[in-house]
């Protein structure tokens with residue numbers, strides 16, 4: 042079966058089943074019978090092939106079950122040159138397929154571009170995320186921070202995730218990202234002698250910031266770990282702030 046088509050009721054065409062004199066319009070079944078194209082009324086189609094569904098879905102038009110409406114020109118083609126009409130259906134379907142494929146490709150390209158636009162996690166963030174997922178399986182969703190929840194005036198406005206480590210004496214240290222993008226280690230709370238507490242290889246104390254400037258945070262966290270510091274707890278300050286100083 043090639044197609045199921047429809048023409049206006051006022052402009053019916055003759056069923057091409059031999060001997061049938063009915064004019065048909067709503068669901069004209071176009072079939073290829075050994076190279077000869079026939080346009081049949083649905084009742085003659087069912088009679089000729091045994092049932093309405095005998096030949097399966099139409100190949101080119103009308104697969105939805107209702108006949109594809111024909112323009113006046115197409116109706117004339119159905120009568121004069123059915124093969125030409127079917128050829129047009131093929132071209133039409135090919136174009137629709139190509140358009141659908143192009144649309145899909147555009148969607149995929151856009152999705153890929155969006156994906157690439159997302160900032161990649163740094164090695165440090167991945168490392169902290171890993172320890173976070175091990176230590177704190179249920180983190181509350183990130184919320185915007187109130188100013189009171191940000192003890193460091195110089196903290197980066199968006200990269201607000203911090204990491205809390207505790208040294209063997211119970212003193213807390215917080216990795217905080219500076220608004221210039223660099224990493225700092227701030228004592229929490231600040232205590233006398235904080236600026237001499239960490240080995241020089243970790244960084245140098247910045248009295249203005251009340252924190253160490255840490256050139257290589259990954260190496261420093263590794264070093265602190267080897268000195269008996271706890272694994273970093275990562276999150277926004279309101280989530281990871283130590284309960285007792």
Ligand SMILES: [Zn+2]
Nearest residue numbers: 056061082085
């Ligand atoms: Zn008929």
